[in-house]
Amino acid sequence: MNVLVEKLRGGSRRAVARLLTMVENEREGADEALAALFPHTGRAWVIGITGAPGTGKSSLVNALAKALRRQERTVGIIAVDPTSPFTGGAILGDRIRMRDLAGDAGVFIRSMATRGSLGGLARATRDAIRVLDAAGFDVVLVETVGAGQSEVDIVRTAQTTVVVEAPGLGDDVQAIKAGILEIADVLVVNKADRPGADNTVRALRAMLELGHPVSRQQVVAHHGQLMNAAEPDVQTEPESLWVPPIVKTAATDETGFDELLAALERHHQHLRNGDVAAALERQRVEIELYDRLRQTLLSRLLAAVPPDQLAHVIERVQARELDPLRAVHAILTIASQQES
Amino acid sequence: MNVLVEKLRGGSRRAVARLLTMVENEREGADEALAALFPHTGRAWVIGITGAPGTGKSSLVNALAKALRRQERTVGIIAVDPTSPFTGGAILGDRIRMRDLAGDAGVFIRSMATRGSLGGLARATRDAIRVLDAAGFDVVLVETVGAGQSEVDIVRTAQTTVVVEAPGLGDDVQAIKAGILEIADVLVVNKADRPGADNTVRALRAMLELGHPVSRQQVVAHHGQLMNAAEPDVQTEPESLWVPPIVKTAATDETGFDELLAALERHHQHLRNGDVAAALERQRVEIELYDRLRQTLLSRLLAAVPPDQLAHVIERVQARELDPLRAVHAILTIASQQES
Numbered sequence: 001m002n003v004l005v006e007k008l009r010g011g012s013r014r015a016v017a018r019l020l021t022m023v024e025n026e027r028e029g030a031d032e033a034l035a036a037l038f039p040h041t042g043r044a045w046v047i048g049i050t051g052a053p054g055t056g057k058s059s060l061v062n063a064l065a066k067a068l069r070r071q072e073r074t075v076g077i078i079a080v081d082p083t084s085p086f087t088g089g090a091i092l093g094d095r096i097r098m099r100d101l102a103g104d105a106g107v108f109i110r111s112m113a114t115r116g117s118l119g120g121l122a123r124a125t126r127d128a129i130r131v132l133d134a135a136g137f138d139v140v141l142v143e144t145v146g147a148g149q150s151e152v153d154i155v156r157t158a159q160t161t162v163v164v165e166a167p168g169l170g171d172d173v174q175a176i177k178a179g180i181l182e183i184a185d186v187l188v189v190n191k192a193d194r195p196g197a198d199n200t201v202r203a204l205r206a207m208l209e210l211g212h213p214v215s216r217q218q219v220v221a222h223h224g225q226l227m228n229a230a231e232p233d234v235q236t237e238p239e240s241l242w243v244p245p246i247v248k249t250a251a252t253d254e255t256g257f258d259e260l261l262a263a264l265e266r267h268h269q270h271l272r273n274g275d276v277a278a279a280l281e282r283q284r285v286e287i288e289l290y291d292r293l294r295q296t297l298l299s300r301l302l303a304a305v306p307p308d309q310l311a312h313v314i315e316r317v318q319a320r321e322l323d324p325l326r327a328v329h330a331i332l333t334i335a336s337q338q339e340s
Numbered sequence: 341m342n343v344l345v346e347k348l349r350g351g352s353r354r355a356v357a358r359l360l361t362m363v364e365n366e367r368e369g370a371d372e373a374l375a376a377l378f379p380h381t382g383r384a385w386v387i388g389i390t391g392a393p394g395t396g397k398s399s400l401v402n403a404l405a406k407a408l409r410r411q412e413r414t415v416g417i418i419a420v421d422p423t424s425p426f427t428g429g430a431i432l433g434d435r436i437r438m439r440d441l442a443g444d445a446g447v448f449i450r451s452m453a454t455r456g457s458l459g460g461l462a463r464a465t466r467d468a469i470r471v472l473d474a475a476g477f478d479v480v481l482v483e484t485v486g487a488g489q490s491e492v493d494i495v496r497t498a499q500t501t502v503v504v505e506a507p508g509l510g511d512d513v514q515a516i517k518a519g520i521l522e523i524a525d526v527l528v529v530n531k532a533d534r535p536g537a538d539n540t541v542r543a544l545r546a547m548l549e550l551g552h553p554v555s556r557q558q559v560v561a562h563h564g565q566l567m568n569a570a571e572p573d574v575q576t577e578p579e580s581l582w583v584p585p586i587v588k589t590a591a592t593d594e595t596g597f598d599e600l601l602a603a604l605e606r607h608h609q610h611l612r613n614g615d616v617a618a619a620l621e622r623q624r625v626e627i628e629l630y631d632r633l634r635q636t637l638l639s640r641l642l643a644a645v646p647p648d649q650l651a652h653v654i655e656r657v658q659a660r661e662l663d664p665l666r667a668v669h670a671i672l673t674i675a676s677q678q679e680s
Contacts, residue, residue: 034665038660039660039661039663041660042660282654282658285657285658286654288664289654289657289664289668289671292664292665292668293638293641294635294637294638295634296668296672297634297637297638297641298633298634298637301633301637314622314625314626314629317625318618318621318625320378320379320380320381320382321379323378324374324378324628324632325375325632326375328629328632328633328636331629331633332633332636
């Protein structure tokens with residue numbers, strides 16, 4: 001195992017690919033590999049990109065990767081597709097991307113899809129980020145398809161979160177925006193060459209003013225600054241006052257990507273100020289440990305409960321003889337009796 | 341508490357509203373109320389309705405509720421909005437609905453929204469269904485806004501799941517369809533009066549043929565039957581052979597709702613055949629008990645670990661001195677030492 005991790009650290013693309021496949025499929029040895037990798041993680045800048053269908057996220061991620069490459073930063077891309085693998089969507093996405101970024105040793109692209117639970121996908125994404133981080137990629141871009149709260153769990157592993165919108169996606173989309181606005185560090189109105197882009201910017205700004213605990217003046221001033229990102233941001237700005245800038249891009253002709261990079265850099269800098277990054281990292285560690293503890297504790301408990309007794313409790317719940325809360329206590333009692 | 345549950349059983353709408361608010365906010369007494377309600381649950385037919393933004397789910401749910409009312413069935417509606425409450429979307433949705441279904445004592449509508457976790461929302465939805473079920477509503481319609489895997493957890497509480505599509509929503513949506521196709525018992529192409537509806541039907545059918553473990557002939561035959569739903573379905577069809585029928589509707593002029601109701605009834609009948617319904621119910625009970633056990637076990641464990649020792653473990657993970665897997669074992673060891 002350590003051989004594979006050493007090869008990864010030495011820059012072997014094959015080792016990256018093999019380790020990604022291992023953690024994605026939770027194959028034997030994945031846990032040990034991740035433990036061996038772990039000391040080498042924590043250096044990459046992880047940027048999550050999410051948004052509703054039709055906003056052109058994939059093209060935006062490609063253009064962003066190219067812009068980062070022009071700065072001579074290496075880029076790992078994880079495209080998370082919470083849809084089923086049977087359409088081959090993930091593989092297709094890979095191929096389209098390969099055309100654009102193929103042959104560049106500074107870029108590594110992996111699509112992830114699963115039939116399994118969303119929790120499983122979020123875990124696999126977190127571990128894949130660690131592989132690319134330990135492999136030494138400067139930036140890891142995590143793209144998720146979708147439009148709802150499901151992305152929140154996946155994107156939570158990112159340090160900087162970009163929410164992508166596009167003009168003219170209808171009313172329903174407006175409602176959904178509200179939910180993901182809360183996780184946005186940077187807002188992008190993509191396809192800004194289309195009619196209605198300024199309306200989308202205005203709508204987003206209105207929502208930000210409504211939802212953020214800052215005055216209208218601050219928001220407007222902040223946006224004004226970032227839209228024409230010339231002078232650096234106020235360095236002493238506390239975490240609570242980070243207001244997501246709104247940037248207009250057109251991924252097709254790569255318009256607006258200098259502005260997007262500048263906005264992302266400001267957020268990265270903002271994270272480094274004070275203890276914002278450390279506090280967020282601490283939160284991520286807690287979430288992960290609690291998640292793992294829950295799973296381990298349940299496995300241990302179920303191993304201590306005889307299957308026929310468990311089945312009997314479930315039957316009694318199905319028959320409405322026992323409510324779920326009492327059923328939980330019944331199972332805990334059975335387990336403690338078995339142990340003593 | 342039992343007084344409130346008795347009032348609910350006696351048909352008090354105020355009791356329904358109060359209990360819904362209690363379970364939604366996980367207020368004190370909610371667990372006891374749910375335990376008291378539990379013996380009276382399991383009778384309602386729970387239908388989940390989900391689909392991408394822009395498919396017209398809300399209008400469809402209203403038209404479906406009206407069609408069910410014409411059959412003299414009482415209807416509870418839970419509109420789950422995983423987006424943030426600060427836009428007032430949920431309240432707005434309520435008002436639009438009230439216009440249509442107002443004053444009908446056989447209908448109860450509740451919107452649910454939360455800033456919290458998706459897991460919390462799924463739990464609250466499950467409990468709200470129980471309240472309406474115990475209150476005696478014949479059918480409970482659960483509508484979720486969104487387009488991703490997030491709906492799966494919420495819709496899992498339903499017996500019959502309707503996935504709504506609409507013509508002309510773009511390429512990205514096609515990809516997402518694949519993921520939710522797997523949870524669909526009935527597929528609806530809404531806004532069927534728009535151009536492209538037949539293309540959407542064809543695309544869905546092609547995906548079904550690709551994804552379902554049935555031969556093309558079976559799928560086509562089955563669709564043929566259900567599109568012109570005249571004679572009853574083959575009663576002996578095993579669970580594995582249920583192929584989601586595709587129904588075209590136009591919620592605006594209520595076209596296609598007789599066909600939709602017929603397709604839903606067939607699925608309901610299909611559930612009653614053999615032990616499909618019991619097996620699904622067993623699965624739901626297991627999921628719920630495991631979910632509750634995980635949470636209870638973690639709470640107990642954390643209560644047994646001194647906060648400073650927990651904080652120390654988290655710090656060591658942040659410093660990359662300890663990998664997450666070993667950190668989990670460290671916490672478990674601390675807890676068992678404290679207990680002994």
